[in-house]
Amino acid sequence: MTNSSAAYVDGAVDYSTNIPNNIGLVNDARVLKALEQWHPGYLDWWNQMGPEGFQASDVYLRTAVSIDPKGWAQFGYVKMPDYRWGILLAPQDPNRLVNFGASKGEKAWQDVPGEHRASLRRLIVIQGDTEPASVEQQRHLGATAPSLYDLRNLFQVNVEEGRHLWAMVYLLQKFFGRDGREEAEGLLQRRSGDPDKPRMLGAFNEATPDWLSFFMFTFFTDRDGKMQLESLAQSGFDPLSRSCRFMLTEEAHHMFVGETGIGRVLERTCEAMKKAGIEDPHDTAKVRALGVIDLPTIQKKANLHFSLSLDLFGSEVSTNAANFYNAGLKGRFMETKIDDDHVLTNATYPVLKFVDGQIRMVDEPALTALNMRLRDDYVKDCQGGVGRWNKVIEKTGVNFQLKLPSVAFHRQIGEFARVEASPDGKLMTEADWIRMRDQWLPSSEDGEFIRSLMRPCWEIGQYAPWIAPPKVGIDSKGADFEYVAIHRA
């Protein structure tokens, strides 16, 4: 991992500068200086708003050493503030084209086209804003980690979200002049949940109060992040595309943490129920008495996080999304794999809308329906994970299935913001909905119960009683590896 040479080798990660990178920063004095000026503010932010209490502990983290998809990561103990946050872009393809929209077929842009400056900046700032936000939301979780393995996963997610912030800040500093510098500062000034300087998107101002929320967040909300990154990875603005493509390799781990986290909770609950001879999953009192989280509560948590994450896709029919696509800035999920003209000016797409008091499919111009399309892809992706969770339950013989709620359920943005619907999509009055709320979303009582289980379990190889150990650990280590060497000051 030592690379003392100042000469930049194409594709390799250069660790000679303060800021590891694979973009030849050593030869770009202006941007290097700008980033070096931004760096102390970032560290201040990390120390103030990053994981609380573990900054001096050695954490078994992976660090990117190259961008080769096979061997890009290296594992080792690092103190988080010493983590080498850097700027890593997927390799440049000199022949890459703009693959969709009005400029389809042009060579991909290496600089920001003047006319798209505002739109691109906005896309990058919004994406960038989510990265530190999730670190802020999760900063208290270390205190109640159910194992060193989970603690390490939390921190891995955190440092990588931090690196994703760097990725977006690099784009702002490199390509957007003074405005970009101001926006880069702004990303450090906003704070999740702060009434005066809130993060830009609603879901990123919600608390992540417990580990179940954390797993749900990484499963549902980071998956929205994945979809957004996937569509930005299609961008005709090549540096953005390359940034996002590399971020996606890291994002996969975050969703893995969420999916396996919930999977392990389910496994533990079902095993405990079987062992105690409890057949009815809805007998929550009995299940809770076992010190595990009952399945209906897990369903409620899923309902909450799924609906909050759907809001992140914005309005189903969106002029902005249309403009971004047509301008070649933000594509669709798997854009280049889709078999159509990639221009979409004559196509339509079915959108679920609230029309004349009913929920109905309505054909909309495909360009304006891109948020809907991305959300559909997202729901499909979520469905896959929920299916795998149900396999975990099924294997234990417990008779219960988790379900994604209707997209009309509990929405604040888009077509269904003004209606109330049950998880199975039935419209209802607000009064009825409020009456049923605690059946469908976590109640304060549910929250208290979960909180009562959240006690730290920091012994090597030990796991809190409400969650099963993983089948295998990180970097082929076992479940009993010392993933975090806790330093108690």
Added chain:
Amino acid sequence: MIDFLTSPDTYRHWRLNFTGEIAELMMDVDENGGLFDGYQLKLNSYDLGVDIELSDALQRLRFEHPEVKVVILKSGKERVFCAGANIRMLGVATHAHKVNFCKFTNETRNGMEDASEHSGLRFLCAVRGTAAGGGYELALACDSILLADDGNSTVSLPEVPLLAVLPGTGGLTRVTDKRKVRRDRADVFSTLEEGVKGKRAVDWRLVDAVAPNSKFDATVADMAKTLAATSDRPGGLGVALTPLVRDISGDAIAYSLVRVDIDRDARRATIAIKGPGAAQPANAAEVQAQGADFYLLKLARELDDAIVHLRFNELDIGTWVFRTEGDPAHMIALDDMLAAHQSHWLVREILNFWKRVLKRIDVTSRSLAALVQPGSCFAGSLAEIAFACDRAYMFSGEMKGDNRPEARMTLSGLNFGRYPMSNGLSRLATRFLGEPQTLESARALIGKQLDGFDSDKLGLVTEAFDDVDWDDEVRIFLEERASFSPDSLTGLEANLRFPGPETMETKIFGRLTAWQNWIFQRPNAVGPEGALKRYGSGVKAAFDKQRV
């Protein structure tokens, strides 16, 4: 038919809340409450229907709530203040509707500034979320603008970069002339789609102050208090603006004091106005006791409605002919009484209202003619209508077989400055721009009933005709007028009606007519590949790059 009559109990887009001397005017546009089909009023965007309610709310604040000193304009939506005029509406609207719409919204915003300057009703705009285009222009019409400093709230005029048009309600003029933003910064601002936020918005004078969310409401309250201290509104009871009585049947629109008769073949509307009767209030208290039934208030409301009705609903009717009937002496007496009590809040409101109605006439793109005939009542406040017209013809002498009193023009003190035009001058001062001595001669004749010969000699009318010539001259004028190109007439009239100095108001209307309306016609905006047509489709506009 577009109906301009509304009242708070039927508003769909605005809410009024009163707390002592502070009123909250909350914009909460009903997405599905558009005036026409084919668009949704998303993000607190507005169409004419929204502005009709705003206009009505402002009138009620003035007349029904003399206790209100400060109006806090705010949004009822979470993350947006106001996104401006609805773009899809503009995309589907006819050119004529767009122009009329812009004119009406301008009149409403000018009315806000008038209310502050001349009626002591101050406006504080509390912007939380985005104030874009017409949303920011609404803020610009207020005395003070407070912007939330939350990283998201912005003010912007994105018309050029986003829509290939210009701000249509005085945005550019108010930015440079009212808020005195440096012109190069105004240039940057007006091409910045995403707008300006936070400290820079204050530094550039785009807003007066910013406040973080946690201090926003307290700052609003403080600023409102400060503004209230500058207001001389008296409190007490207001005057209820009771529903207008209007009967539209066939080609006639009948109010109690105003009657409109439309001659479709001649493309002409005759607007007949009844003068006041003999029994009129002797003082302000009696005016207040009569309330909405008081002559000049009732007339102003009726004529105002007739004007906007004809403007929007009768586009082919290119010439408006004004007639009056009544006893000039009654009108002069009434004017004298009003002049004597003009410091009373209600009298002040009524005179200001009549001033605005006259201004509406000034900026109406129709050929305007006044016919001063036997029995007519072009006196004082009513004579202003004749002075607002492009031409005024007067009957001179006796009309055979007509026992009505001979045609007279009569001036009152109110003709000499109480009803300024948008150029800041009275209609008489504007009329006699090149002969100030005539203005003084006219002043000496206040209260005198002037016949055709004297009126013509003084220059109060275009020409006076006697019995021999009257019918033919008037007929030929009207027929000839109707034969000209309506567009060139609109341009001609707008050019000639406002001699003399420029003010912010003349600039706003002049530039709206000249630039915005030109741009609104150009293919770059409204052609099949233009920005307004393509807005929202995701497809970019294609521009003809030639500079004109």
